[in-house]
Amino acid sequence: MTVRPEKITLAAVALRAGVSAPTVSKVVNGREDVSPDTRARVIAALEASGYQSPLQRRASAPGQTVVEVVFDALTSAYSVEILNGVLEYAGATDVEVMLSVTSHAGGTPISPERRAQRMVDAGRGGMIVVTSAFSAAQLHAFRRRKIPVAVIDPMNPPPTDVVSVGATNWAGGKAATEHLLQLGHSRIGFLGGPETAECNQARLHGYMAALMAKGLTVNPAYTISGSFRSDHGAQGLKELLSLPEPPTAIFAASDIIALGVLGEARKNGLRVPEDLSLVGFDGTYQAEESIPPLTSVAQPLQEMGRAALRAVLRQIHGEALDSQRVELATHLVIRGSSSEPRPVTTHS
Numbered sequence: 001m002t003v004r005p006e007k008i009t010l011a012a013v014a015l016r017a018g019v020s021a022p023t024v025s026k027v028v029n030g031r032e033d034v035s036p037d038t039r040a041r042v043i044a045a046l047e048a049s050g051y052q053s054p055l056q057r058r059a060s061a062p063g064q065t066v067v068e069v070v071f072d073a074l075t076s077a078y079s080v081e082i083l084n085g086v087l088e089y090a091g092a093t094d095v096e097v098m099l100s101v102t103s104h105a106g107g108t109p110i111s112p113e114r115r116a117q118r119m120v121d122a123g124r125g126g127m128i129v130v131t132s133a134f135s136a137a138q139l140h141a142f143r144r145r146k147i148p149v150a151v152i153d154p155m156n157p158p159p160t161d162v163v164s165v166g167a168t169n170w171a172g173g174k175a176a177t178e179h180l181l182q183l184g185h186s187r188i189g190f191l192g193g194p195e196t197a198e199c200n201q202a203r204l205h206g207y208m209a210a211l212m213a214k215g216l217t218v219n220p221a222y223t224i225s226g227s228f229r230s231d232h233g234a235q236g237l238k239e240l241l242s243l244p245e246p247p248t249a250i251f252a253a254s255d256i257i258a259l260g261v262l263g264e265a266r267k268n269g270l271r272v273p274e275d276l277s278l279v280g281f282d283g284t285y286q287a288e289e290s291i292p293p294l295t296s297v298a299q300p301l302q303e304m305g306r307a308a309l310r311a312v313l314r315q316i317h318g319e320a321l322d323s324q325r326v327e328l329a330t331h332l333v334i335r336g337s338s339s340e341p342r343p344v345t346t347h348s
Contacts, residue, residue, distance in 0.1 A: 012049060013042070013045045013046055013049050014045075016045040016048065017038075017041045017042045017044070017045035018041065019038060019041065019042060023038060024042050024045075024046075027039055027042040027043065027046070027113075027117075039113065043113075043144055064094060064095070064096050065095045065096065065125040065126075065313070065316060066096045066097075066098060066123055066124050066125050067090070067095055067096070067097055067098070067124065067125055067126045067127065067312055067313075068097075068098045068099075068100055068119065068124045068126075068127045068128070069083065069086055069097055069098070069099055069100070069127075069128045069130065070100045070101075070102060070127060070128065070129045070130065070134075071083075071099070071100070071101050071102070071130045071131070072101070072102050072130070072131050072132040072155075073101060073102075074099070074101050076256050076284075077255065077256070077282070077284035077285055077286045078228075078255070078256070078282050078284055078301060079131075081282075081284060081285075081301035081305075082130055082152060082301050082302070082304060082305040083099075084302050084305065085301065085302030085303060085304060085305025085306045085309075086128065086308065086309050087305075088302065088305075088306065089305070089306040089309045089310065090309060093309075093313065095309065095313065098124065112135070112137050112138040112140075112141035113141050115138070116138075116141035116142045116144070116145050116147060119142070119145075119147055120145050120147065124147065125148070125316050126147060126148035126149065126150075126312035126313070126315065126316055127142060127147060127148070127149050127150075127312070128149075128150050128151075128152065128305075128309060128312060129149065129150070129151045129152070129154070130151075131152065131153045131154070131155060131197075131228075132154075132155065134154070134156070134158075135156065136156070136158070136159050139158060139159055139162050140159060143159070143161060148311075148312045148315030148316050149162055149163065149312070150162075150163040150164070150308040150309075150311045150312050151164045151165070151308075152164075152165045152166065152308050153165075153166050153197075153199045153304075154197075154198060155194060155196070155197045156196070156198075160324065161324065162324070163308075163312075163315070163321065163324050163325075163326070164324065164325050164326070165304050165307050165308045165311070165326045165327075165328075166198075166199060166304070166325075166326070166327055166328075167199075167299040167304065167329070168327060168328070168329055168330045169198075169199045169202035169203050169206065169330070170202040170203070170209075171206060171329075171330060172203060172297035172299070172330035173202065173203035173204065173205065173206025173207045173209075173251070173253075173297070174206035174207070174209050174210045175297060175330070175331075175332045176203075176206075176207070176251045176279045176281065176297050176332060177206065177207045177210035177211060177251055178210045179295070179334065179338065180249040180251065180277060180279060180338065181210060181211075181214050183249075183339060183340050183341070184340050184341050185247075185249040185277060186216060186248075187219075187245060187246070187247040187248050188207075188222065188247055188248075188249045188250070188251060189222040189223070189224070189236075189240045189246075189247035189249070189250040189251070190204060190207045190223045190224070190250070190251050190253070191224055191226070191232065191233055191236040191237075191240075191250060191252045191253065191261065192204055192223070192225040192226070192253040192257075193225065193226065193227060193228040193232075193253050193257070194225065194227060194228070195225040199253075200225060200253055203281060204223065204225070204253070207223075207251055221243055222243075222247055224239060224240070228253070228254045228256055229256060229260070230257065230259050230263070231260055232257055232260060233252055233256070233257040233258060233259065233260025233262075233263075233264065234260040234261070234263060234264035235260075235264075236257070236260075236261070237250070237260075237261045237264040237265060237268075238264065241268065248276065248277065248341045248342075249276065249277035249278070249341070250276065250277070250278050250279070251279050251281075252279065252280050252281065253281050254280065254281050254282050255280040255281065255282040255283070255287045255294060255296055256286070257280070258279070258280030258281075258287075258290075258294055258296070258337075259280075259290060259294075261276075261278055262278065262290060262291075262294075262337075265278075272292060272337050273292065273336065273337050273338050273339040274339070274342060275342060277337065277338040277339055277341070278294065278295070278337040278338065279294075279295045279296065279297070279332075279337070279338055280294045280295070280296040280297070280337075281296060281297045281299070282297070282298070282299055282301065283296045283298025283299055283301070283330075283333055284296075284301070287333070287335070288335070290337075292335065292336035292337050293336045293337065294335055294336075294337045295332070295333065295334050295335045295336070295337045295338040296332075296333055296335070297330050297332050297333075298331055298333050299328070299330055300328045300329070303328055304328060307326045307328065308326075311326065
């Protein structure tokens with residue numbers, strides 16, 4: 001004889017939470033007109049009872065797993081490389097990938113609870129967040145609904161129970177700076193991404209460690225953080241060139257920043273690498289195709305995408321993870337944008 005599990009109703013959840021069934025329905029459907037305390041009690045009761053909405057029950061039935069991949073923007077080679085890795089692994093494991101771009105969302109921002117519930121009702125099995133500044137409250141809202149999440153290069157430190165995927169950013173920043181030091185440069189600028197981004201901080205600290213190991217003082221005027229955009233590279237170079245002693249080399253914390261430096265250097269009549277050496281970070285196809293080809297610290301971007309999807313799928317299948325942090329190795333690729341500093345000519 002087959003015993004069917006007892007169906008859990010909204011009324012049963014309401015009784016457990018000490019509220020009305022319509023109030024439980026509001027929370028399940030992501031409505032905003034529920035007080036935070038009441039919402040917390042209802043969510044606790046939903047989790048304790050194991051209640052699933054009809055769409056969630058349908059999503060949990062045997063079939064194809066759907067994972068949402070969230071980008072802050074999908075306009076850079078970095079993002080495309082990450083996505084290619086996710087799609088490659090998804091194709092090999094029969095996983096459907098849905099894309100979401102936060103910078104194009106528009107409209108009125110929705111609460112973390114409502115966004116998480118929408119994912120549940122849409123039947124998403126898990127989520128990968130790429131560089132977006134998702135808050136701890138947003139990530140906890142997903143975790144409370146048992147939505148597996150992995151973050152790649154998060155802008156904010158993720159909660160300890162959320163899987164994060166990245167590269168050896170500190171070692172990469174140190175290797176980039178050591179390369180320029182070995183060429184003979186001592187005035188080396190740093191153009192970074194957002195100041196609070198973990199990956200940017202690690203690359204900056206690697207840069208500083210290389211300088212200090214050489215006995216050089218870190219010049220605050222040479223370190224400029226901003227955004228992972230080409231216009232930051234262009235503006236950053238303008239600021240560095242306005243200094244009494246501009247740097248002879250620049251370590252840019254992403255390839256897209258370095259490309260902005262290249263464009264601005266041309267406008268100022270500077271030749272790379274004859275007048276200015278330049279090193280990027282990411283190792284994208286844009287680094288190979290730029291003129292001159294860009295020396296860059298290569299991240300295994302596609303493998304980072306694959307690793308994030310693997311981590312999400314293991315969580316979906318209830319498998320234990322070896323670690324909440326996946327960190328993959330970087331390596332320096334030397335191309336044509338870096339060389340020895342030009343000798344200073346003296347006039348007698």
